[in-house]
Amino acid sequence: MPVRRSSIRWEMVEIELRGAQFREAKHAMSSWLPCRGCGLSDFPLGGSPWSPRHRAMVPMVDLGNLPLANRLLSVTSTSNAPYPLVVYYCHNCALIQLADLVPRTEMFTDYVYLTSASKTMMEHFDRYAEGITRRLDLTAKDRVLDVGSNDGTLLKAFQRRGARVLGIEPARNVASIAEAAGVPTLTNYFDLKLAKRLEKVRLVTANNILSHVGSLRDFLATVAHVLRPNGLFVFELPWVADVLRNNSFDMIYHEHLSYFGLKPLTRALREEGLFLVDLEYYPSIHGGTFRGFASPSFEEPSHLVKEMSAREEKEADFWALRDFSERVPKLAHHLRDMLLSLKKEGKRIAGYGAPAKATILLNYCGIGRDILDYASDTTPLKQGKLIPGVKIPVVSPELARTKPPDYYLLLAWNFRQEILAKEREFLDKGGRFVVPFPQPEFVDS
Ligand code: DWN
DSSP states (O other), X not given: OOOOGGGGOHHHHHHHHOOHHHHHHHHHOBOOOOOTTXXXXXXXXTSSTTSOEEESEEEEEEEEEEEOTTOOBOTTOOOOOEEEEEXXXXXXXXOEEEOSBOOHHHHHSSOOOOGGGOHHHHHHHHHHHHHHHHHHTOXXXXXXXXXXXXXXXXHHHHHHTTOEEEEEOSOHHHHHHHHHTTOOXXXXXXXXXXXXXXXXXXXXXXXXXXXXOSSHXXXXXXXXHHEEEEEEEEXXXXXXXXXXXXXXXXXXXXXXXXXXXXXXXXXHHHHTTOEEEXXXXXXXXXXXXXXXXXXXXXXXXXXXXXXXXXXXXXXXXXXXXXXXXXXXXXXXXXXXXXXXXXXXXXXXXXXXXXXXXHHHHHHHHTOOTTTEEEEEOSOTTTTTSBOTTTOOBEEOHHHHHHSOOSEEEETTGGGXXXXXHHTHHHHHTTOEEEEOSSSOEEEOO
16 A cells, blocks of 8 residues: 555654664755645645645655665765655646655765766667757757756767757766766756856757756756747656556666656646657667657647557556555565575675666665675776665676676666677576566576
């Protein structure tokens, strides 16, 4: 059943944790906001302002208290504060979201995720730039503004096709990687104050950004402000229907404030003067991603917008979320039991990848250093650090190859195809993968 708010009362959480660190973390959070999509916090029952009121936002999935997913620890670090992680459903607009917020400066000032860390994403964003350049017939006169531009991977692809570009990226360390690669980047959050200093553009892109945005409506209004009348807003997001269907609860973490379906998104866009006119769907990107095309002028939405919106009526509604909340703890137990059985047989297990998701999967399931020896990851910014909470060391693939495990737990499961192809030799020598979703399973050669 959906959790009740009372089950996450601060007092109880504190007793559970008894940690000074947690008390500090909790004070840093703000909570109990109205819905991020439609702005409603409660409905009058019966329609009169004097009727009793009913909460629009209901808590549905409680993952407990978990550390910040991307806050990898240095070996000597002691800061590892857990924060409550509870998913809410808005009965008014159907947006699935978090209501307890960690200050964004804690999460995005220094960042460890780089878009260029995988071949899959490099190729995906190259095709993205190609497709949009053709669709809009972009020329050197047009400027592309990418919000949350990370290491500049997408903008670099637009530059190769002759466009002028500007990135906006709040993480200083990541913005400087983009600058060093020749992508002009402002180290800022995207807001109206900043947008008023910018020229109007033909194309605004924001990939995997809307889920991270606290003031969603302000953000969309800012996009509308900066777009030319013939402009387009193009964005990618994991589709919440896929998260629910795949049981991928590890996509839920403090950075991800909203889990978008098309219905609440279309409504929020429309209320800020943007119309969702088209979609593309990429089932193998981040476990299922849609690319939205929103225009400042009204057009009849494409067939795919209508088709996916219709599917979502059942696949991302209150009941789908409730069923998901019941499946998650069962899956977590099952996965841990599978790994414990392997340990009993004397097998060596390591993690493959150290994505943000791994922090949630490992901490929620209770998969610690007694089970995983290390996690191998290609990102130099992550190597030599520890996964928060469980404190599993992250090592380079080169180091991992000197001491390969019998089993890899595929933490970067969204790159299954790329990774299985790359690890042919490990598989051919009898190594196996444990893939956690949609149900834990073994994969061998
Ligand atoms: O929204 C977000 C998404 C888009 O990206 C974020 N808030 C942060 C990030 O999430 P993530 O960390 O879960 O992303 P990835 O892309 O699933 O991370 C994969 C990790 O696995 C990277 O650290 C790179 C690593 N990797 C590897 O070690 N070997 C990846 C591949 C393909 C490999 O072969």
